[in-house]
Amino acid sequence: MYNEIASNKRKSVFLMMFFIAFIILIGYIFDLAYGNKNGISGIFIAVIFSLGMTTISYFQGDKIALSTTGAKLVEHDDNKYYYHLVENLCITNGMPMPKLYIIEDQAINAFATGRKPELASIAVTRGALEKLTNEEMEGVLAHELSHIKNYDIRFMMLVAVLVGAIAIMSDIFLRSGFWGGRGKNDREGSSNQLAAIFMVIGIIIAILSPLIAELIKLAVSRQREYLADASGALLTRYPEGLANALQKISEENRPLQKASSATAHLFIASPFSGKKLSAMFSTHPPVEERIKRLRSMGR
Numbered sequence: 001m002y003n004e005i006a007s008n009k010r011k012s013v014f015l016m017m018f019f020i021a022f023i024i025l026i027g028y029i030f031d032l033a034y035g036n037k038n039g040i041s042g043i044f045i046a047v048i049f050s051l052g053m054t055t056i057s058y059f060q061g062d063k064i065a066l067s068t069t070g071a072k073l074v075e076h077d078d079n080k081y082y083y084h085l086v087e088n089l090c091i092t093n094g095m096p097m098p099k100l101y102i103i104e105d106q107a108i109n110a111f112a113t114g115r116k117p118e119l120a121s122i123a124v125t126r127g128a129l130e131k132l133t134n135e136e137m138e139g140v141l142a143h144e145l146s147h148i149k150n151y152d153i154r155f156m157m158l159v160a161v162l163v164g165a166i167a168i169m170s171d172i173f174l175r176s177g178f179w180g181g182r183g184k185n186d187r188e189g190s191s192n193q194l195a196a197i198f199m200v201i202g203i204i205i206a207i208l209s210p211l212i213a214e215l216i217k218l219a220v221s222r223q224r225e226y227l228a229d230a231s232g233a234l235l236t237r238y239p240e241g242l243a244n245a246l247q248k249i250s251e252e253n254r255p256l257q258k259a260s261s262a263t264a265h266l267f268i269a270s271p272f273s274g275k276k277l278s279a280m281f282s283t284h285p286p287v288e289e290r291i292k293r294l295r296s297m298g299r
Contacts, residue, residue: 019159022166022209022212023047023165023166024047026166026169026170026209027044027045027047027169030169030173033173033203058115058154058157059115061113061115061157062113062114062115062119062120062121062153062157065111065113065263065266066101066113066121066123068258068260068262068263069103069111069123069256069258069260069263070103070104070105070258071101071102071103071121071123072101072102072103072104073099073100073101074100074101074102075100079100079102079129081129082100082102082124082129083100085134085137085138085141086098086100086122086141086145089138089141089142089145089235089236090145092235093145093149093235095117095145095148095149096117096118096120098112098114098117098120098121098122098145098148099120099121099122100121100122100123101121101122101123101124102123102124102125102126102129103123103124103125103126103256103258104125104126105125105126105127105256105257105258106125106126106127106130106254107125107127107252107254107255107256107257107271108125108127108128108131108132108245108248108249108252108254108269109124109125109127109128109249109256109267109268109269109271110122110123110124110125110128110140110141110143110144110267110268111123111144111263111266111267111268112144112145112147112148112152112153112266113153113157113266114148114153114154115153115154115157116151116154117148117149120148120153122141122144122145122148124140124141125256127254128140128245131248131252132245132248133241133244135236135238135240135241135244136241136242136244136245136248137245138236138238138241139232139233139236139238139239139240139241139242139243139244139245140242140245140268142231142232142233142235142236142242143228143229143231143232143242143268144228144232144268145232145235146227146228146231146232146235147224147228149231150224150227150228150231152224152227152228153266155224156221156224156265156266159221163214166209167209169209170207170209173203174203174207218265221265221284222284222285225268225284225285225290226285226290226293229242229290229293229294230293230297233294233297239294239295239297240294240295242294243290243291243294243295246268246269246287246290246291246294247287247291249268249269249287250269250287250288250291255271255272256271256272259271259272265284267284269284269287270284
């Protein structure tokens with residue numbers, strides 16, 4: 001389990017570094033496409049734009065996610081079973097108690113959000129509370145608490161914002177560059193051909209970059225799910241509980257009523273029907289592989 005955690009941390013850091021480098025490259029290419037020979041202003045704009053979006057999401061992302069899914073805050077007396085399960089796991093793990101929410105949906109699912117453990121929230125569906133056994137529910141909650149303790153909730157929120165920033169940058173470039181032309185470079189014979197080449201490259205990158213960024217986000221999300229599975233199993237010392245819960249989710253294959261691609265990566269399992277998504281474009285690794293890894297940990 002410790003090897004699994006260390007491996008996924010290394011892979012996630014590498015993917016995040018690649019993501020940042022990709023944003024800088026986009027800004028540089030876009031700047032050259034507009035005729036700026038040093039490409040510095042494009043990088044500056046890309047970084048400032050990303051920081052602005054990240055700041056907004058950092059302070060409001062959890063509220064947006066909870067509101068989008070229709071999650072309702074619950075206190076101790078509203079659902080003592082749910083509250084005590086989380087409380088016991090938090091004591092065991094030495095963590096502060098997160099706010100608890102319930103999503104009125106019969107699908108089995110859950111997610112965690114927030115920018116740090118002291119301000120974290122966990123939301124579970126009504127279906128999870130009613131259909132999972134005590135050990136299975138513990139496994140699911142331990143998985144979500146692991147996301148909180150590992151700071152996955154902050155990490156994935158930032159990745160999602162960077163994906164959105166790349167998409168917006170690409171859209172701005174296509175609208176202003178493709179329709180607006182290249183300005184004075186068209187009147188400079190010596191640099192006209194080079195500017196045209198960079199413009200073509202910029203257009204290609206603008207078209208492909210949102211797709212590439214989305215694939216990077218999905219790869220990061222899948223690595224974090226493996227890490228949370230391993231960390232959750234370490235917390236409960238019973239990997240079979242989470243494995244059985246994932247098995248039930250897979251067999252039921254029931255999508256959430258308020259499923260959104262913007263928050264899909266937060267859930268313990270895809271909130272969409274698994275049969276409708278290819279593995280490449282799924283926010284989660286194959287359930288079969290997750291179950292296999294969990295059960296191998298219990299041997």
